[in-house]
Every structure is written in structure tokens, then in C-alpha cells.
Amino acid sequence: MSIGRSGQSAGRGIEVRHLRAFLAVADEGNVTRAAARLRLTQPAVSRTLAALEQHLGIRLVDRSTHHLVLTPEGVAFRDKAAAAVAAFDTALDPGGLRHWPLRLGHAWSAFGPYTTPLLRRWQELYPQTPLELLRIDDRTAGLTRGEVDAALLRGPVEAPGLVTEVLFEEDRVAAVAADGPLADRTALRLTDLAGETVVLNTVSGTTTADLWPASARPTATLTVANTDDWLTAIAAGRGVGVSAASTAGMHPHTGVAYRPLLDAPPVPVLLARRDGPGHPALPNLVALAREVVGRDAGDG
Template identity: 80%
Template sequence: MSTGQGTGSGGRAIEVRHLRAFLAVADAGSVTRAAARLRVTQPVVSRTLAALERHLGVRLVDRSTHHLALTPEGVAFRDRAAAAVGAFDEALDPGRLHARPLRVGHAWSAFGPYTTPLLRTWQQRHPGTPLELLRIDDRTAGLTRGEVDAALLRGPVDTPGLVTEVLFTEARVAAVAADGPLAARASLSLADLAGDAVVLNTVSGATTLALWPPHTRPAATVTVANTDDWLTAIAAGRGAGVSGASTAQMHPHAGVAYLPLDDAPALPVLLARREGPGHPALPRLAALAREIVAREQRTRPRDSGAERE
């Protein structure tokens, strides 16, 4: 059945099966896995995808590596294709819930203390739409690459094409070696960390040297690419780190002590999505996230340090 787009430059009508093949490849990251999911052969998927690209006149998938990746045009087209397929399915069977998973990325600490309440409440209210929480070590947690539908991010995000909403803010904490001299302190200041190296996650972290005043910036930095390496470097005494209070809750480490950081500004926690229609369940996710934060903040002890107004 045709989508009604006409024949375009490819000379043949584009049908819903072309969109389904593209979405399967985008989700699976592989033509082979997409073919298995669609129960067709690999050449069929390749030909179908190629026909769609010819029709649109753009390359949607970068085939230069074994792990396929969407091009920027593919990322932009993915939401439109998913919306079109969803509308088509709903028109044929309005009573059937579309069960495409809602994928939410995060680079570390997810939704902090609200992670479990969010997942449990979503499952209770929306069992027909699985919520998948994916850790992706990237500043936008895979959102700009089209790997997820939304992302929970920390710190300011100025990436073009993204829409963000601040859900809550959390206090920042210092992370120091558990057997080091700073671990015995009740709290620390940014100046206390400036005498030694600071460990920065330059791939997905929210802390940069700009957090310190120019006259008290750390003398040296150690750069890492993910939270696991960040913790390992701090435990080994290579330097101290700064993160949000949720990191202390979600990533305890025997070799790392987390201490309040008295003079650091609060860290905003954002829900981000791409511009455009996106996954149909995104408005429900945003509403539930706001509800969970409001509910938990009413009942959570005020001295927990997890959030600041």
C-alpha cells in the first residue's frame, strides 16, 4: 500500500514497507538484524532502503562501518518516518496500542533519585509502551545521533536542534580519593580542589574548568571518556572530581568519597528531545517526570542534598 507520496525521483511509489525497513535498520544498527526482525532476507532490506534513499535524494544510513549509523538526514527523517508509520497503523486499527519502545538515553546517573519511581510508575500506567533507559557515553546521550528518542542530561546543553526542559536541580559534590587528606573534611570548596589535578570527563561530563573562578582554577587536568574511568582515576589518587549529588547515590565506589561542595552552583537536570514530532509518548514522559519530581520532593527529607529549589 502506498503512503501517497508519489513516485518522486526514484520512479516508483514509496510504501509503508520502505519506512518500516528504514526504522528497523535504524533501531537494530545492522541490515542483517533488521532483516531478521522483519523476517525477510538481507538483500531485500538493502534494496528497500536504497529505493527509499533514491526517492528522497539523500543518504539516510552511513554504511562505511560494520556498525551502521544514521546520517544527519537519517536522524531528522527517523522521527517523521516513525510518526507516519504510527499514524498508518492507528488508522487501520485505532484500538491497538503502538508498542514501539520509548528509548531514553543518559550519560550517567539517569534520573537520579527519581529513576526507580519513574520506571515503576511508567510500567504501571503505560504497559503497552516499553520504556528503555540506555546509558550512552555522549554529551547528548545518543540523542543527536538518533539512537534514542529523549535524553536525561545534566548541565547546560546548547546543541542546535534540541528542545530541553529543566526538571530539577541538584547540588554538586566533590569526589576525592577515600584514603586522601580531603576525605576527612566535612565539606569542601572549589578552591580546596584547585591545589591538585582535577579529573574531567570530556566526552559526557558536565564539569569544565569554567566552573572555577579564573584565579583559582586547578593547576592540572586528567581527562577521561566515561564515568567508570572518572571514578577509577579519582580512586587511584590522580585527581579530584566534581559531579552532581545523584552520582554519589547512583555510583558508589569504595575508593571514592563524596563530599558537599559548598560554593558550586546547582546542576540542572534536563529532559531533552529533538525538534519535531518525535515519539508519540514523549508528552506523557515529560508529564510523568514532572509529576515524579513534585511528588518525591514533597516526601523526601529536605536535608538529603539531592535537590535544590
């Protein structure tokens, strides 16, 4: 497929490979990784990207930093390139499933108790399209940056340009030091934690001081950037935490005890995707996620 400017021959125009190279660089933020993904050499990808920019007459990628970022023009062109490539692939693949992976991001705890059933069922139904589960410490698990095709998120998401669907809700649990006095309790309430330092994962977590009533806010907070640091701080006795119930199963820690939190509201678990053309297998993922949750709820 060649996309030529007026007055140019098709051979001198832009082909789908140019768009694929640009999208790979946009996703990876690095020419070397983009080349590995495309199974090309780094110089080949650089030349292809430069040819695309020259043809368009605009700079798509800012090369002034080690981690490449898109220029405003590159951000605007990205959706157009993705739509063009998706249309081309759909024409060649009427079944609607690409043979390269569908990337599913999560910040922590994935799909909770439904993670394994989802992955196994996907493998049974769509073996030709691998489903890659990627943990990315980001509020949208890399979705707004284009690092994944869809994401499993928890709590309200304010990022523009996303389509979200609540699949189920999780109870909250308290996370306390396993050798501390709160671990001796079978269940806890928010007021039991208010006198402690509360560890907050502000990058990907859902808990803020607003979870507590205004009259009983925590006396102190400690901010961390990911789940690993959150667990380490709690195990070291530096504070307590609040999370969704699936964290207890997905992130067990010998130094952390999880206890039911009786008076905290549940956490919605969302499946999110960008509002626009995307991986053709996304509708299959949405349908299967609904099926797995619905079937297990019915069995329960």
C-alpha cells in the same frame, strides 16, 4: 499503506515497511542490528532499503564504513519518514501509545533519586509500552544521533533541534580517593580541590575548569571519556572530581569517597527530546516525570 510516484502503480510504490526499515537502519547504524530489531533477515532489510533509495532516486545511507551513517539527504529524509510512520501509527492507535519501547537515554546517573519511582510508575500506567533506560556516553545521551526518543541530561545543552525542560536541580559533590587526605573531611570547597589534578569527563560530564573562579583554577586536569574511567582515575589517586549528588547513589565505588561541595552551583537536570514528530508516548513521559518530581518534592 503505499506511497507511489506519479505514473507508478500502488503495488510498485513505497510502503510503510520501507520507511520502518530505513528508520531502523538510521537508529542502529548497522543493517544486522536493524534486521534483528525488525525481526527480519539482513538481506530483506538491505533489499528494502535499496528499493526505497531507488524509488527516491537518492542515496540515504553511506555504506563505505563499517558503521553506517546517513548521507545529508538521509538526514533530511529521516524526519519526514518518522512523521509519516508516526501519522500512520497514530491512525491505527488512537490511544497514542505504540507497543514497541520508548527509549530514554542518559549519560550517567539517569533520573537520580527519581529513577526507580519513574520506572515503576511507568510500568503501572503503561505496561503495553516498555520504557527502556539506556546509558550512552554522549553529551546528549544519543538523542541527536537518533539512538533514543528522549534523554535525561545534566547542565546546559547547546545542541540545536532539541526541546528541553528543567525538572529539578542537584547539588554538587566532590569525589576523592577514599584513602586520601581529602576523604577525612566532612565537606569540601572548590578551593580545596584547586591544588589537585581535576578529572574531567568531557564527553558526558558537566564539570569544566570554568566552575572555579578565574583566580583559583585547578593547576592541572585529566580528561576521560566516560563515568567508569572517571571513577577509576579518582580511585587510583590520579585526581579528584566534581559531579552531581546523584552520582554518589548511582555510582558507588569502594575507592571513591563523595563529599558535599559547599560553594558550587547546582546542576539542572533536563528532560530533552527532538523538536519534531516522535514517539507518541513522549507526552506521557514528560507528564509522568513532572508528577514524580513534584510528588516527591511535596512529600519532602
